[in-house]
Amino acid sequence: MKTLLTIAWRNIWRHPARSSVMIIAIVVGLWAGVVTVGIMNGMMIQRTNYMIESEITHAQIHHPEFLSEGYSRLYIPDHGNITAWLDEDERVQSYTNRTLTDGMIQSAVKTSGIRIRGVDIEAERATTTFHENMTEGEYLDSDISNAVIVGEALAEAHNMDIGHRVVLTFENVDNELTSGAYNIVGFFRSASVNYDERNVFVRAEDFNRLLSPEPLVHEIAVMLNHEEMADGFVNDVNSTFSGIEAQTWRQLSPELSMIVELGGVMMVVITAIIMIALAFGILNTMLMALFERMRELGMLISIGMSRMRVFAMIMLESMILTFSGAIVGMGIAVLHLSYYKDAGMNIEVFAGGAAQLGWDHIIYPVLTTNEYVAILSVVICITLLASVYPAIKGVRVNPLEASKSN
Structure with a gap:
């Protein structure tokens, strides 16, 4: 050899x-x-x-027709019972309630179609890392009333700056057009330019005052202890509660x-x-x-x-x-x-x-x-x-x- x-x-x-x-x-x-x-x-x-970690989370709960229709009247019924159940489930690491609807943003330059996202600041911080996307200004925990944060791409298209005021127009729960003036307190940049152009964030309590006499929840985003738990968790939620639809991140984002x-x-x-x-x-x-x-x-x-x-x-x-x-x-x-x-x-x-x-x-x-x-x-x-x-x-x-x- x-x-x-x-x-x-x-x-x-x-x-x-x-x-x-x-x-x-x-x-x-x-x-x-x-x-x-x-x-x-x-x-x-x-x-x-x-x-x-930043947007979808492991699982989400909605009204069965909300994702396809997007109307503010399609909110989660009895969301209090669901959140109480989540509090007792050991698989749940954290969750956050969101109030969502499609609408328009009007600046001094032009008007664009957007999705308005009302979030619970503390719960959102505990559940997602989206606040880390802030590039300028403050997050929604600013002391300024009716605060809004917008994507850099949207701000550039509208020539907006921190301190500017914009008008958000949307349908309330009674299908009536409602408008509110909001103050820009910060800009964010996510991994997607399209997302930045299509989404703005406001405080849920500010948003709900214009949307409905009672606080509404359109989306409950849930982070679990392990991603592998998502399928079983979703099945349990769907079998326990009626009038809602729970989905895993794979179902929510097939492309991902x-x-x-x-x-x-x-x-x-x-x-x-x-x-x-x-x-x-x-x-x-x-x-x-x-x-x-x-x-x-x-x-x-x-x-x-x-x-x-x-x-x-x-x-x-x-x-x-x-x-x-x-x-x-x-x-x-x-x-x-x-x-x-x-x-x-x-x-x-x-x-x-x-x-x-x-x-x-x-x-x-x-x-x-x-x-x-x-x-x-x-x-x-x-x-x-x-x-x-x-x-x-x-x-x-x-x-x-x-x-x-x-």
């Missing part, structure tokens, strides 16, 4: 330029693929965590659920592309080396080297090339991802387009140890399989015919 290793090693470096190019190709291909998978994983995990499911598919596709490219590279390199050494292989067979040892020698050459490139490529990828896992990868140059799609401009790549091992193992296996054909060609060499070749 030691002799075969020595021969294989020397054969590889007969043409150092060609072997070096092949090793570099494996290094670059594996590094690029692993980093790409890590970035994709990071983007998907960040997007999912942000949406759950699809992102999670596509994460594994993307990794398979990217890895497959790497494997195919590397397999053809190894196949091409080994076939070139084989045709150049036909006379030598014929001579080795004619002086007594078994065809099995010839096969093993060619496979060893492929293994040395593959392992050399794979180990270096994976090492560089691990160092790369380890650095950016903490520091974050700034894609500010693409921030505008990323924000339109709901992605943050700072990406934290994520790749588990099992994923590293899986990618490395599959790449090594496939490239070695690609070497089987050249090895078979080598053992089929006819010594007599090979001796006649130049």
